[in-house]
Amino acid sequence: MMASCIPFSSLKERYAKVPPRTLKAFKYTELEKATLNFHRSNKIGEHVYKGVISMIWEDDHRKVDVAIKKLSGMQAKKCREWVRDVISLNEIEHPNLIKLIGYCAKDNKKDPHFGCRFLVYEFMKNGSVRDHLSDHASFEPLGWEMRVKIARDAARALAYLHGKHIVYKLFKSSVVLLDNQCNVKLADYIISRLGPFPSPAMERNGSMHEAFAVAEFEMEEEINCDLHEFSAYGPPEFFDHYKLRAENDVWSFGIFLCELLTGSDPSNNNRLRHEIPYVNWVEQHFSSATRLREIIDPRLRGKYVLESAQELAMIAKTCLRKEPNFRPSMRKVAAMMHGISSA
Numbered sequence: 001m002m003a004s005c006i007p008f009s010s011l012k013e014r015y016a017k018v019p020p021r022t023l024k025a026f027k028y029t030e031l032e033k034a035t036l037n038f039h040r041s042n043k044i045g046e047h048v049y050k051g052v053i054s055m056i057w058e059d060d061h062r063k064v065d066v067a068i069k070k071l072s073g074m075q076a077k078k079c080r081e082w083v084r085d086v087i088s089l090n091e092i093e094h095p096n097l098i099k100l101i102g103y104c105a106k107d108n109k110k111d112p113h114f115g116c117r118f119l120v121y122e123f124m125k126n127g128s129v130r131d132h133l134s135d136h137a138s139f140e141p142l143g144w145e146m147r148v149k150i151a152r153d154a155a156r157a158l159a160y161l162h163g164k165h166i167v168y169k170l171f172k173s174s175v176v177l178l179d180n181q182c183n184v185k186l187a188d189y190i191i192s193r194l195g196p197f198p199s200p201a202m203e204r205n206g207s208m209h210e211a212f213a214v215a216e217f218e219m220e221e222e223i224n225c226d227l228h229e230f231s232a233y234g235p236p237e238f239f240d241h242y243k244l245r246a247e248n249d250v251w252s253f254g255i256f257l258c259e260l261l262t263g264s265d266p267s268n269n270n271r272l273r274h275e276i277p278y279v280n281w282v283e284q285h286f287s288s289a290t291r292l293r294e295i296i297d298p299r300l301r302g303k304y305v306l307e308s309a310q311e312l313a314m315i316a317k318t319c320l321r322k323e324p325n326f327r328p329s330m331r332k333v334a335a336m337m338h339g340i341s342s343a
Helices: 008-015 028-034 079-091 129-133 144-163 227-233 246-262 278-283 289-295 306-319 330-338
Strands: 043-045 048-057 060-071 100-105 117-122 176-178 184-186 202-204 207-209
Touching: 028 048, 028 060, 028 100, 028 117, 079 100, 129 176, 129 246, 144 176, 144 184, 144 246, 144 306, 144 330, 227 246, 246 278, 246 306, 246 330, 289 306, 306 330
Parallel strands: none
Antiparallel strands: 043 048, 048 060, 060 117, 100 117, 176 184, 202 207
C-alpha cells in the first residue's frame, strides 16, 4: 500500500504560515506513472527525472511536463528542514527562478521507500547552460547576446535569493536552466536556506557586503560526494570550514562568467593546455585584449563584442578575489551586469 503525502494543511499548522499560492500534494503513484516508474530513460540529472502529469495548471486541465527531484539519504532524514524549505519555496517568486509545482513524501515506515521525498518543478526543455556549452551538446551553441543576457539574469536571480537569505550549496552552470524562450531559470537552491540574519550590511573597501550568518554542513560526506565539482566551482576557503556564505556564490558566479566567456568546463581540466588551476588559466588571459581573445569560445566564430567581453572578464576577476570580504555582493554584481551591452 502506497503512503499518502503529507497534507499541506498539516504542515501549515505545525511549521509556518503558508501563503495563498498552493502547492499540489502529489501521490507517489502519480510520480511513478509520470516517470514510468522512475525509468532510467527519464533520468535527466542527479536524482532528477522528467515526466508528464495530468493536472490543473494555470486554470486549465492539461498534461504538464515536469521535473521530479528525489531527495533521499541525509537530505530526506531531515524532515523538519525539508518541510521548512518546501514552505520557503512557496514564498519565492522571481522570473528567473524555476517554479515549484508540488511535493510528495513517503512517511510510512513499513514502506521500502520510507523517508523519500520529492519536489515537482516545471520542466525546462532547453536544458542547462552547461548543456549548451558542452562539446557534445545537442543544442545550438549560445550566441554572444544570449550569453550576456544569461549572465545578467543569473546575477539578478542570485541577488534576489541573497535578499531572501538563501544561498546555494554550489552554484554552477548545470543549475542555470533555460525555458522555451531561453529565459534563465535557476534551480537547486532548496537546501541552502540560512538565517536568521541579525547583522546589518557592512561596507568594506568600497564594496557593500550583506552580512550573512553562516551554516556549517553537519556531515562532510555531503561535500565529499561532489568533491570534483566543489573543487571546480567552490571558493578556496570553503574547504577550510565547510560553511555556506553569500561570498561562496559570488566566487562561483565568477567561475560561471569564465565558463560563458571560454565555453570551457571548469570541472574538466583535460581541455587546458597546461596543468594549472582553471582560475589561474583564465585570469592570466585577462591582462590584455589580445590575450583575452585567445580564450574566447571558438564556437562563437568571432561573433562577439570585445568591449563587453572585457567587462565580463573584469567582473569575473572581481568575483574571484581570494579574500572573501573583498568580493562584491551579488546586488553590486547585478548592478554592474546591468550596464553591459551585448551589441
